[in-house]
Each structure stands twice: as C-alpha cells, then as structure tokens.
Amino acid sequence: MKKLVSFFFLLTVFLIIILPTLIARGCSGEEVRTPVEIDRSPIISPAGEITLKVFNHQSEELVEMPLEEYLVGVVAAEMPASFAVEALKAQAVVARTYTVNQMLAFGGKGCDRHAGADICTNSAHCQAWESEKSSLAKWQGEGAEYLNKIRSAVGATAGKVITHEGRLIDAVFHSTCGGHTENSEDVWSTALPYLRSVACNFCTDSRWTETQHEFTAAAFSEAIVPYVSALPVSASGRPLLEQGVRSATGRLKSVLIAGETVTGRDFRTAFKLPSTNVTWQITDKKITFTAKGYGHGVGLCQYGANGLAKQGKTYTEIIEHYYTGVAVTDIPVS
Numbered sequence: 001m002k003k004l005v006s007f008f009f010l011l012t013v014f015l016i017i018i019l020p021t022l023i024a025r026g027c028s029g030e031e032v033r034t035p036v037e038i039d040r041s042p043i044i045s046p047a048g049e050i051t052l053k054v055f056n057h058q059s060e061e062l063v064e065m066p067l068e069e070y071l072v073g074v075v076a077a078e079m080p081a082s083f084a085v086e087a088l089k090a091q092a093v094v095a096r097t098y099t100v101n102q103m104l105a106f107g108g109k110g111c112d113r114h115a116g117a118d119i120c121t122n123s124a125h126c127q128a129w130e131s132e133k134s135s136l137a138k139w140q141g142e143g144a145e146y147l148n149k150i151r152s153a154v155g156a157t158a159g160k161v162i163t164h165e166g167r168l169i170d171a172v173f174h175s176t177c178g179g180h181t182e183n184s185e186d187v188w189s190t191a192l193p194y195l196r197s198v199a200c201n202f203c204t205d206s207r208w209t210e211t212q213h214e215f216t217a218a219a220f221s222e223a224i225v226p227y228v229s230a231l232p233v234s235a236s237g238r239p240l241l242e243q244g245v246r247s248a249t250g251r252l253k254s255v256l257i258a259g260e261t262v263t264g265r266d267f268r269t270a271f272k273l274p275s276t277n278v279t280w281q282i283t284d285k286k287i288t289f290t291a292k293g294y295g296h297g298v299g300l301c302q303y304g305a306n307g308l309a310k311q312g313k314t315y316t317e318i319i320e321h322y323y324t325g326v327a328v329t330d331i332p333v334s
C-alpha cells in the first residue's frame with residue numbers, strides 16, 4: 001500500500017511538474033518560442049503626417065510613402081538590426097534629418113535623377129532603403145522581433161531631426177571610424193562646424209577595426225595603373241609607393257606612386273580598401289596594406305554608436321558625441 005501511494009505521488013509529480021516542462025521544451029530539448037507578432041501600429045509624427053515621393057529602384061516606380069514608414073526601411077537597410085535600440089534610434093534620427101533635408105516640400109533639392117522624386121533607393125545616390133519583405137527575408141527567424149525593434153526605434157524618435165544653429169545638418173555617417181572620426185574638409189572640400197574629428201574607442205567590436213589586404217606586385221600594378229601614367233613598379237618588381245600626406249587622424253589625403261600624386265580617395269577605390277586610414281609594408285614583390293575602420297570616417301560612427309548605446313548612452317548623447325554643437329529638435333515647420 002505504501003509503495004502504491006508513493007507510486008501515485010511520483011506519477012502526480014511527473015504529470016504536474018515534469019511533463020508540462022518537457023512539452024514546452026519540445027522533443028529536441030530546445031525551448032519552444034512563442035511566435036512574435038509584428039506590431040504594425042502606425043507611427044505618428046508629432047508634426048502630423050508627412051509624406052514623400054520615393055523612387056524605388058527595385059520596382060522602378062515612384063511611390064508615395066509616409067515619412068516614418070519610409071524610415072523603417074532605411075534603418076533596416078543601413079544598420080544591423082542586432083544593434084542596441086539607442087543606436088537604432090540615433091540612426092533613425094540621422095536618416096530622418098538626411099531625408100527631410102532633401103525633401104522638395106522642405107526646400108531641398110530632391111533626387112535629381114528621377115523627376116518628382118524626393119529621394120531614391122540607390123544608396124550610392126540618395127539613401128539605402130529596403131522593403132519589409134526583403135528585411136524579413138534577410139532576418140529569417142528573427143524577422144518579426146527585429147522589425148518590431150526598428151519600428152519602435154523610429155516611433156520613439158518620430159519627428160526628431162538634428163539641427164545646428166536652427167538649420168538641418170548634413171547628417172553623414174559611416175560604419176567604423178577605427179579610433180577617430182574625420183574633419184569634413186579632410187574628406188570633402190567644405191569645413192562644416194558640426195563635422196569635426198572626435199575620439200571614438202567605442203567601435204572596437206567591428207570586424208573592420210583593423211584589416212589586412214595583400215597584393216602581389218602584379219596585382220598592385222593592375223589596380224593602380226588607371227590612376228598613374230608611369231609604371232608603378234621598379235625594374236625588380238618592387239611596388240613604387242612612397243609615404244603619403246596624411247590628415248591629423250592619419251587618413252591619407254594623397255600618396256606618391258612612381259613619383260605621381262594619387263588622392264587618398266582614388267587610392268582607396270583602386271585597391272578596394274575599406275578606408276583611407278592605411279599603412280603598408282613592402283617586401284619583395286608583395287605589398288600588405290593595414291587599414292583601420294570602414295567608410296569615409298565623417299560624422300556618426302555606426303559601430304561606435306552601438307558601443308556607446310551598450311554603455312548606456314541615449315540616442316541624443318550618441319548624436320551629440322559625433323556631431324559637434326548640434327541639437328535634436330522637432331522637424332522645423334516650413
């Protein structure tokens with residue numbers, strides 16, 4: 001009888017406690033996740049509904065979209081969705097600033113390649129954007145969770161833009177600065193008061209912090225020949241690359257190759273290097289470049305923004321770190 005009682009006791013324990021746990025964990029022993037629902041509640045800007053005309057390169061058509069919905073597709077395309085929420089918010093504000101600055105309704109120049117368009121989805125011309133369908137396919141299992149994260153980052157900053165002395169800034173950004181961001185005039189011709197070089201040791205998580213790129217003398221020659229008229233290697237096949245002119249942060253402004261000046265920008269393009277912050281080592285018939293960072297280095301450093309967010313900084317603090325003397329404000333009423 002005693003045995004029977006303890007048997008029923010154990011059976012009860014199994015049915016009440018152990019069995020539900022096993023069911024919840026599934027047969028493979030992995031925890032069964034309840035599917036995340038996509039929250040598509042409309043994102044309302046305090047400035048009221050603003051729409052813009054976007055030329056979509058995928059569908060080859062001009063479409064009208066609410067600004068905030070458009071920005072969800074921009075943040076999804078421009079920043080890894082795995083980044084911390086405050087970094088995603090900073091990216092949303094940067095993208096909104098860029099977009100509003102370009103909108104015809106706000107006195108911007110629009111996209112000059114597509115008549116009537118405020119902006120196009122070609123990242124090399126205007127700004128990267130991807131459809132919700134593309135984002136979800138890219139994120140696979142994490143899709144709904146990532147989309148909700150980006151929608152909430154855009155929603156939490158709805159209507160916010162970056163201004164300097166009351167005017168929208170040119171909100172440029174890049175992937176990884178590699179230690180210091182760059183002064184605007186050292187990359188382009190104009191010195192802008194809010195695009196100043198700042199220290200950033202927050203982007204060390206990026207795989208672009210430091211990378212190596214190796215070229216044989218023949219590959220070196222082939223890559224640089226379009227930019228020089230003389231043969232860029234010596235008779236013995238040694239690459240003829242001399243020390244360059246550098247900005248205060250170490251980025252190449254120009255280099256001498258076989259006695260000819262090549263700009264840092266052309267040099268980066270020729271060798272498909274991630275940045276102009278490059279040093280090199282030449283051994284017989286081989287050259288190894290060491291590059292720091294990825295991108296032009298001006299304005300917000302995306303990996304740095306993520307690093308700062310992980311340290312507990314807010315999106316406003318992140319923006320104020322990378323853009324000197326700016327304010328985060330509501331979209332100016334024109």
Ligand SMILES: [Zn+2]
Nearest residue numbers: 111120125126
């Ligand atoms: Zn365009």
Ligand SMILES: [Zn+2]
Nearest residue numbers: 200203301304
């Ligand atoms: Zn950085």
